[in-house]
Amino acid sequence: MTKQTFSLKPFLSPESAPDLTITGNISRENNQLAITYQLTGDLKQVVIPPLVDIPNRKNELWENTCFEFFLGVQNSSRYWEFNLSPAGDWNIYRFDDYRRGMQEETAFNQLPFIVQSHPDSLMLSLNFDLNKIIPSVQALEVAITTVVKQRDNHVTYWALVHKGAEADFHLRDSFIIIL
Template sequence: MNNQIFYLQPFPSTKSLPNLKITGNISRNANQLAIYYSLGGDLKEITISSPSNAPSRKYELWEDTCFEFFLGIKDSQRYWEFNLSPAGHWNIYRFDGYRQGMQEETAFEKLPFSVQNKADSLALALDVDLDKIISENQEIEIGITTVIKYKDGEVIYWALTHQGAAADFHLRDSFIIEL
C-alpha cells in the first residue's frame, strides 16, 4: 500500500483569502484508491451545497465548491477527472489527451462517498475500485484539486501545484502524486 499526505495551495489571487486550509491523504492498495480531503478554517465565507437526499451524477459541479482529482496512467495521455460535491453529487470524465475527447465515464454507475460538514471544517472521503478503468499493475499519476466558490461569487482554484500561467487542473505536469 502506498499512502501519501497532501496540502493544496490556492492559485495566486488579488483577493484577500479567508483563513482556509485544504489537506488530506491518498492511498492505493492493489486497485482500491482511497482519498480523504479536509477543508478547515473560516468556512462562513464560502458556499457549500447542502447534503442531498438523493446524490446522483451531475454536470458542471466545478461551478461551485467541488473536490476533484485527476488520475492518469503513467506514460499515457489518457486521464480521468473525478468531481465530488459536498452535496453528495458526483461525476467522472474520461479524456484521450490534454482536454481532448472529453466523455462521461460510464464504467461507474454510482460513486458513493461520505461528507462530514461542521461549522469550521468539512471532510470528504472516497474509496473507489479502479478495476473498471485501469488494471492493478498500471502505475498512476494523480493531481488533487479543489474549487472553492465564495459567497460573493468569486472562485479560487486549489491544487497540489500550479504549473500554468492560469489555473489549469488538466496540465499533466500537475499530476505529481505517483501510486
Template sequence: MNDQTFSLQPFPSTKSLPNLKITGNIDRNSHQLTIRYTLGGDLKEIAIAPPSNAQLRKPELWKDTCFEFFISIKDSQRYWEFNLSPAGHWNVYRFDGYRQGMQEETAFTILPFNVQNQAEGLALVLDVDLAKIVSVKQAIEVGITTVIKHRNGEVTYWALTHQGAEADFHLRDSFIVEL
C-alpha cells in the first residue's frame, strides 16, 4: 500500500476562483488504484454537468469540468490519460510518447466511479484495476490534474505541479507521484 495525499494548484497565469480547493488521495494496492478527488469551495461559480443515469465513454471530456490523471510506467515513453466527468462519463487514452499516437484504450470497457455532492463540495472516487495495462511489479508515475470550467466559460487548469510555460498536463516532469 502506498497512500499519498495531494493538493492541486491552478496554473499561475489563469485566474482561479477564490476559496476553490482541489485535494484528495491516491493509493495503489497490488493491481488496484484508488483515487479520490475533493472539490471544495464556492461551487455555484463552476459549470458542473448534472449526473447522468448511465456512465458512458465520451470523447473530449477535458473541454468541461473534468478530473484527470496520467499514468506512465517508470522509464517508459508510453502513458495513459484517464478522464472522469462529474456527470459520470469517462474515457481512457493511450499515448506512445509525448502527445503521440493518441487512441482510446480498449482494455477498459467500463470505468465505474462514484460522484457525491456534499455540503462542503463534491467528491469523486475511482477504484480501477490496472492489471489490464500495467504489471503489479512495474512502478508507475502519476500526474494528477483537473480542468475547471467556470460558468462564464473561462477554463482553469489545476495540477500537482506545472512544469511548462503553458498549462500542459502531458509533460512527464509533472508525473511526480510514484506508486
C-alpha cells in the first residue's frame, strides 16, 4: 500500500480565496480506495450543509461545498467523478471521454463516508471497494478537488493542479496521482 498525502490549491481568480487549507491522503490496497480530506481555517465563512439523517444520491452537489475526486483508468479515456457533500449526500458519474457520455454510475447503491465537524476543521473519510467498477490490475490516474461555497455565495475551486485557463476538474492532465 502506498499512502499519498495531498494539499489542494485554489484556482486563482480576481476574488480572493478564503483563509482555508485543504489537505488529506489517498491510498489503494487490495483494490480498496481510501481517501480523507481535512478542511481547516475560518469555517464560519464557508457554507457547510448540515449532516442529514439518511444520505442519498443527489445531483449537482458541486453547486455547494463539495469534496470531489476523479478516477481515470490509465491508457483509457474513461473516468469517474465522485461527489461527496459534507451533509452525507453523494453521487458518482461515469464519463466515456472528456465531459462526454456522462451517466450516473449504477454499480453503487450507497457510498457511506464519515464526516467529522469541529469549529475550525471538517474531516471527510471514505473507504470503498473499487472492484465494482475497476479491476485491481489497472493503474489509476487520480485528480483530487473541492468546491468551496462561501457565505457571500462566492465559490472557489480547489485542486492538486489547475491546468486550464478556467477551473476545470475534468482535464485529464490534472489527474496527477497514480495508484
